[in-house]
Structures are given as C-alpha cells and as structure tokens.
Amino acid sequence: MNVVESIRSRKSIRGYKDDPVPAAVLEELLTIASQAPSSRNFQPWKADVIAGEVLERIKEENVAQLSAGVWPHVEVLAEDPQKEAREPLFRQRQIAVAKQLFGAMRIARGDAWGRQEWMFKGFRFYDAPAVIILSAPDALSGPVMAFNVALFVQSLCLAAMDFQLGTCIAQQGVSYPEVIRRHTGIPESERIIIGISIGYPDPAFAANDVRTEREPLHAFARWHGFGEGSERRPR
Template identity: 40%
Template sequence: MSYDEVVRGRRSIRGYRPDAVPRALIEEVIGLAMRAPSSMNTQPWHFHVLTGDALDAIRRGNTERMVAGVPQSREFRTGEAFAGHHRDRQVGVAKQLFAAMGIAREDKPRRDDWVLRGFRQFDAPVCVVITYDRVLGGSDDTAFDCGAVATALVNAAWSRGLGTVINSQGIMQSPVVREHARIPDDQVIMKSIALGWPDHDFPANAVVSERRAVGEAATFVGFSD
C-alpha cells in the first residue's frame, strides 16, 4: 500500500479471525513502528507481545475482576472524564458501533457484553502491551513518544493486512497484566493494542469514525493565501 492508502484506509478492528499471526510478521511490524520519532532518541518504549495461554489468562483475570467490582488499577494517568465536544465525539462513535452491531439502547445485556469484549482485548489472537521505563515517568515527552510508536505500529500492521485497535480496557487490571506478561517493575504499563487478521464479516469492522476537517483543526499564520 502507499502511505495515503494506509492512513486513509486504516480503521479500528474489533472483530478478529482466530488464525495465528506469525511471530516473524509481528517482529517486522514492530521494527517498522520503532522508526517513530522520540524525544532526543530516548526510545522509551517496550513491547510485550502476548498470545496463547498467557493472553487467555489476562483475559480471564481482567473480566473476572471487573465483573466482581474490583477497582481498575491502570498505571498510566487516566485524567478526567471527557466533556463537551470531546464527549460528543466519544458518544458519536459509540452510536456508530452500536448501530452497526444492531445493539439497541435498552439492550443492557448486549451493551454490557460489548464492554467486556474490550477487557478481553476484543478476542484478538495477539495483544501488544506497550510499557515505558519508569525512570522517565516524569517526562511528558515519554507519553508523546509512546503515542507516536503506537500510531506507527497500527499503521505498519494495516500495511501488512493486519487489524488493530488501541485500547485501555485490556490493561485496566494491571496486576493481572504484569504477572502474565512478565513485565518487570522498572516499567510502567501504558496501553494495549489488540492485533490480528480482521474478520471482514464482523459488522463493527466496517465503521469508520468521523474526522474533523483540516479547517476546523488547523490554524495557519503568516501565509499569503
């Protein structure tokens, strides 16, 4: 694919085929992602790539603890709940997804099941947990750099026919993730990325979230035209 095809064609994938993803292909995708820029070349990121029994154990631990009411324990800052137009965009894409899946507003069981899919990393065959070195935790550049490498990873995956969705639900129960992913204490868990071969028959995979126009997002200063 050309760069434009990757960027314009990529979308979040929430339904996957069960087929395994070759380790060599994942290594190729991560290698491309690691060309992302980082502040003064610090490259603060680490990738913990999970499949099989280890990933299944995290899925179980996440869902069981969340259903039991165990408070979430994300390690990276969560911030305040979205409000205003940011909340409007969040609700907007949720409406698109529920409509695609045929989930009615009053259908609480199916809505709850949809939420649990996130805690199961959307049943993808692979999950990539991104962490950063704890010693860099006071630097805002570190979060920026990890965001850059996550974006590079999802685009690289798409260019190879793989689907992804970046999510935080998969790491809500950090003790479970840390144990089964064997993440050392000197790293902070930041994000998880579900990865696998897209199931093109899964209705939500056809959803393309709306984007603002450039004129709404960008301000140009000093140009003659």
C-alpha cells in the same frame, strides 16, 4: 500500500479471525515500528507480545476484575472523569463513536446485557489472537514516555496494514495493570502505557465496517502568516 493510503484507510478492528499471527510477522512489525522518532532518540518503548494461553488468562482475569466491580485503573493515560464531563465536545464525539459501534452491532439503547457484553469484549482485547503491550521505564516523566510510545503505536498500526493485519489500540485491556504484570513479569520500574490488539480482520464482523468521523480542517487548523483571503479558505 503507500503511507497516505494507510493513514486514510486505517480504522480500529474489533473482530478478528482465529488465525494466529506468526511470530516472525510480529517481529518484523515491531522492528519497523522501532523506526518511530523519539525525543533525544530515547526509544523508551518495551513491547510484550502475548498470545495463546497467557492471553487467555489475562482476558479472563480482566473480565473477572470488571465483573467484581474493581474500578479500571490505567497507569499512565488515566482520564479524569470530572474533567472529561466538563468538555461537552469530547463527550459528544465519544457518544458518536459509541452510537456507530452499537448501531453496527445492533445493540439497542436499552439492551443492558448487550452493552455489558460489548464492554467485556473490549476488556478481552476484542478476542484478538495477539496483543502487544507497550510500557516504558518510570525514569521518564509520564507525558514524555506516552508521547514517544504513541508514535511507535501509530507506526505499528499503519505498518500492520501492509501485512493484511488489523489493530485496535486498547486502553480497556490494560486497565488492570496488576493482571498484565502477573502474566508477563513487566517490572514495577516500568509503567504500562497501552495495548494493541492485532490479528487478521474478520470481514463478517459488522463493527469493522464503522468509519468514524473527523472534524473538517477549519475546525482544528489555525493559520499564521499566510495572509488573509480566499486562497487559504476551505471550500
């Protein structure tokens, strides 16, 4: 698959077959993703690859925390709910994705139990057979580490497709960093940034068919020095 095809066809996968992902495949993927650019070639990423019993424990404890009402608290990509709420456009887009997913999964608006189950599934990394946790040394400032690690993450998600693997970037799964630390030993000197759920897509899982929308070019691209006129206007 060429890179443009991968970028165009990548989508989040939230339902996986039980088949394990061979460690050799994960090793190859991580090696490929480490070709990602990073500022000053810092390569700040650390990848903890988790499967089997360890992953089961993490999933159970994530759900236990959530059920006990412990507020999710990511270490780096924390959002400010007040600020988000003031941005109706972002809220709108978030609602659009949720509608698509709930629609595909036939979870009705008033189905509180179904919605909760879906949320639990997110905190269980959508039951992927393997998960990769990305962290980086605290020695770098938050935006620098996050930006660099993001390039690694996108590279990995695209490369995974060449191995018939699906991925879902997983913020929910790392919302209780102390749980991840307890089972992986990620040191306090590193910040846990994000997780990636990875596995072979289950073709029967309806949410895997969801294609999220994108704004058209003219909604986000601003042009300078191209002259005015029809030659650069979107059709």
